Amino acid sequence: MKLINNYIPLVFLFVLVSCNSQNTKSNSASLKDNFKGDFYIGTALSADQIEQKDAKVDELIRKEFNAITAENIMKSMFVHPLKNKYDFAMTDKFVAYGEKNKMFIHGHTLIWHSQLAPWMSEIKDSIEMKAFMKDHITTIVSKYKGKINSWDVVNEALNDDGTLRKSVFLNTLGKSYLVDAFKLAAKADPKVDLYYNDYNICEPKKREGAIELVKNIKANGGKIDGIGIQGHWRLESPSLEEIEKSILAYSALGLKVAFTELDITVLPNPWDLKGADVNQKFEGSAKMNPYPKTLPDSIQTKLADRYAAIFKIFLKHKDKISRVTFWGVHDGQSWLNDWPIKGRTNYPLLFDTKLKPKKAYISVMQLKENKK
Numbered sequence: 001m002k003l004i005n006n007y008i009p010l011v012f013l014f015v016l017v018s019c020n021s022q023n024t025k026s027n028s029a030s031l032k033d034n035f036k037g038d039f040y041i042g043t044a045l046s047a048d049q050i051e052q053k054d055a056k057v058d059e060l061i062r063k064e065f066n067a068i069t070a071e072n073i074m075k076s077m078f079v080h081p082l083k084n085k086y087d088f089a090m091t092d093k094f095v096a097y098g099e100k101n102k103m104f105i106h107g108h109t110l111i112w113h114s115q116l117a118p119w120m121s122e123i124k125d126s127i128e129m130k131a132f133m134k135d136h137i138t139t140i141v142s143k144y145k146g147k148i149n150s151w152d153v154v155n156e157a158l159n160d161d162g163t164l165r166k167s168v169f170l171n172t173l174g175k176s177y178l179v180d181a182f183k184l185a186a187k188a189d190p191k192v193d194l195y196y197n198d199y200n201i202c203e204p205k206k207r208e209g210a211i212e213l214v215k216n217i218k219a220n221g222g223k224i225d226g227i228g229i230q231g232h233w234r235l236e237s238p239s240l241e242e243i244e245k246s247i248l249a250y251s252a253l254g255l256k257v258a259f260t261e262l263d264i265t266v267l268p269n270p271w272d273l274k275g276a277d278v279n280q281k282f283e284g285s286a287k288m289n290p291y292p293k294t295l296p297d298s299i300q301t302k303l304a305d306r307y308a309a310i311f312k313i314f315l316k317h318k319d320k321i322s323r324v325t326f327w328g329v330h331d332g333q334s335w336l337n338d339w340p341i342k343g344r345t346n347y348p349l350l351f352d353t354k355l356k357p358k359k360a361y362i363s364v365m366q367l368k369e370n371k372k
């Protein structure tokens with residue numbers, strides 16, 4: 001009996017130590033290490049995050065992610081606000097941050113109709129537009145030659161039905177602007193990977209449009225290396241079948257496939273609303289923001305299952321996938337709190353507002369851990 005009693009503290013110590021080492025193990029595990037050799041795991045950085053304003057957020061970024069995209073500061077309205085003025089203060093910081101932390105650095109984005117510097121939308125004819133594109137693309141891509149690893153050369157050139165979106169670029173140059181953009185980028189940095197990036201391109205019609213767009217660039221002598229599927233998704237759609245079909249279809253064109261802006265909204269879509277009864281307004285907005293305090297467990301689980309199912313497909317096709325980037329670090333800063341309705345509380349990412357890993361994080365991590 002005495003012998004057993006002597007052992008009790010020892011057993012207790014052993015349990016304590018082994019629990020602790022398990023904790024350290026799970027605390028040191030990270031998305032980027034877990035998916036090393038499969039694809040990069042990226043995040044979008046806000047201006048504050050680039051400037052490392054919050055040490056805890058910064059620690060999380062460096063621990064979990066090995067690829068970065070600037071959420072806003074590389075867009076034309078910030079980087080090229082006036083015809084004769086570039087502002088590289090923030091983009092320099094962004095690139096330096098990536099280099100210091102040995103991260104894959106993605107450039108977002110060169111030619112896009114949104115967040116366009118106002119002077120650019122005034123461009124009236126093909127001569128002016130050609131001069132703009134040459135100056136804009138050459139200046140920016142050359143500046144970061146050998147530092148930025150891939151570029152979204154053109155963003156969102158398609159309508160949902162697969163036709164080309166009416167934009168200042170299409171209006172002045174016709175569809176040749178797409179080829180021109182890719183040629184200019186390749187000339188400025190022949191080694192950098194060049195992507196076409198868009199949303200809803202897992203939907204059949206828009207996918208057909210994207211395939212045509214890529215073929216057209218190639219047929220006209222442009223270099224295009226990859227397709228960026230943004231991945232602003234919902235719990236129910238797009239279907240896993242369409243996601244898989246898209247990976248296969250784009251990869252069959254000889255392209256790398258990247259998921260560039262992944263997030264999954266759990267909130268109702270306002271466009272399901274029918275009619276315009278003003279009395280519906282208050283009721284409507286409360287209905288549109290159903291989880292202002294916390295996400296119910298049942299939805300948390302749905303989100304975890306959806307993320308796991310999606311990552312299972314990513315892993316199945318890891319040979320075709322270059323990068324999976326989340327659009328933001330944690331729920332508290334997601335753009336989906338303010339889009340398409342301002343001031344809601346959404347839960348689209350793997351870390352919560354307090355930077356704690358969610359059930360979705362665990363379900364994604366377990367896909368690999370079970371195989372080790």
Ligand code: XIL
Nearest residue numbers: 071072108155199230232261327335
């Ligand atoms: C979003 C940013 O997250 C917001 O902060 C900004 O107000 C609007 O743009 N597709 C893209 C991204 O290519 O650049 C967009 O980012 C989201 C949709």
